[in-house]
Structures are given as C-alpha cells and as structure tokens.
Amino acid sequence: MNNAKELLQKSGKEDNRYLDDKYVKIACGTAYNAVLKALDGFLYLKGVERRKGRKSVEYYYDSLNRIDKKMFGHYRDAYDTLHLSGYYDGLCNVKVIQAGFSMAYDIIEKINPTA
Helix, strand or coil, X not given: CHHHHHHHHHHCEECCEECCHHHXXXXXXXXXXXXXXXXXXXXXXXXXXXXXXXXXXXXXXXXXXXXXXXXXXXHHHHHHHHHHXXXXXXXXXXXXXXXXXXXXXXXXXXXXXXX
C-alpha cells in the first residue's frame, strides 16, 4: 500500500481530480494487488485450499461469500472501485480513488492478525 500511495502522489491533483491517469491506474492496480495478497492469507487461515496460478474474481467472490459475507462486501466494493474504476477505466476523481484506498486499508486491517 505504501507503493500505491507513492504512485498516486506522483499524479498530482487539482481541485477534485488527479492529473495523470497513468499513475492513478498503476496506483489502483498496486492497491488492489495488496488487497488480493491480504485476502489470500485470510482465506488460507480460514482453511480454503490454496490454488496455484491466477485466481479469478469469481474465486474470491465464492470463497468469501461462503466464509464471511461482510468481507465479501468489502472485497466487492474494493474490486469495483480500485480494479474496475481506477485501474481499467482510469477514473481520476480524488474522492472515489481515496475511498477505494480506504477500502483497501480497511480490508488489510480487518485481516491483520496482529491488529
């Protein structure tokens, strides 16, 4: 998440928009990957069998929906905001992207076993 935060700062902002969608896209992709890493650990601790290779969004949806419906909701929101809107679409609205980052931090904090 620190890398994602640094990348987002490189974009610069004016009013309520980030100025460079390239950095926004990379930052959102990095933040989303941090969420996936945290969720992989969470699912492992919950006894979900590890899968080799790339996991689909359906894998996370199905696994989380069976284990923890609240976490499923948090993941769905982070996926929509960070991965789809931020990474794929290049949305540069500061409030939306910051909300996505907040969602990522919330997920990671909820999963953190030392918290």
